[in-house]
Amino acid sequence: MKPATSTKKTGFESWQNYVNNAASQPEKWNQYDCEIQTAVHEYNSHLGTVAGYMPxxxxxxxxxxxxxTGAGKPEWNSSPIQIGNPGDPGLTALxxxxxxxxxxxxxxxxxxxxARVQGSTSELLRHLNPGTHLLMPGQTLKYRKGAVRKAIVGWKPxxxxxxxxxxNVGDPMYAQKLDYALSVISKQKEITCAP
Structure with missing residues (x-):
């Protein structure tokens, strides 16, 4: 009699099983669909007139x-998707x-x-601090980030x-997981969201 061989699953295979199981539970699988559709519609509406933008x-x-996160982690109910990379000053400010x-x-x-250090302009500092003509050490000034307009010069595919x-920050399987999740999503029945 041959000894039983146990095949240990990789982390990716365990994750795949988890996604497959979740897809069979519509209340979990579709939990954020309407919110996602609404947000994506807003982005597409806002950027739709910009040359080269692909919806x-x-x-x-x-x-x-x-x-x-998937619905198996505590973050699923509070922050199912993380925005930005840690250390991004724009994200921190937001x-x-x-x-x-x-x-x-x-x-x-x-x-x-x-103004330069604070990401503002000297004109804006003067406006926020009327009557400030001579700076004195220890004096407190109000500041606000200056308006910066960025031009979109191209789109990454x-x-x-x-x-x-x-x-992604740190998951070497991120692209493969996205490909797999997209393949599972394409096989599921979509829910109808209110307009």
Whole structure:
């Protein structure tokens, strides 16, 4: 009699089983579909008139939620998809509401230097601090980030490989998981969301 051989599953295979099981539970599988569709519609409406923009497919965002957390982790009910990369100053400012504040003048500071360091403009600092003509060390100034307009000069193709390269932090299987989740999504019946 041959000894029983046990085949241990890889982390990716265990994740695949988890996704397959979840797909058979519509209340879990479709939990965020309407919110995702609404958000993607907003992006597509806003960017739809920009030359070269290819509409975003909401299925891709759904696949990302399953790769990010899936319904088996506690984050599923609070933050099923993580936004941005840690250390991104724009993300930190967005999450902390830190688009302005106060700064204390140091010896040798000039309005232009403070504006540059704070991501503002000297004109905006003057507007927020009327009557400030001479800077004194220890003085407190209000500041707000200056308006910066960015021009879109091109689009990166939306592929699972590009998402893994530019969005993912640390999961070497991210693109493969996205591909797999998308294949499972394509086989499921979609729910109808209210307009």
């Amino acid at each position: 975003l497919d909401w299925h891709l965002i759904k696949a990302m939620t399953w790769v990010e 999450l902390n509401g830190n688009e302005g504040g106060e700064v204390t003048v140091k010896p040798g500071d000039r309005l232009e230097k403070i 939306i592929t699972t490989g590009n998402i893994a390269a530019y969005y």
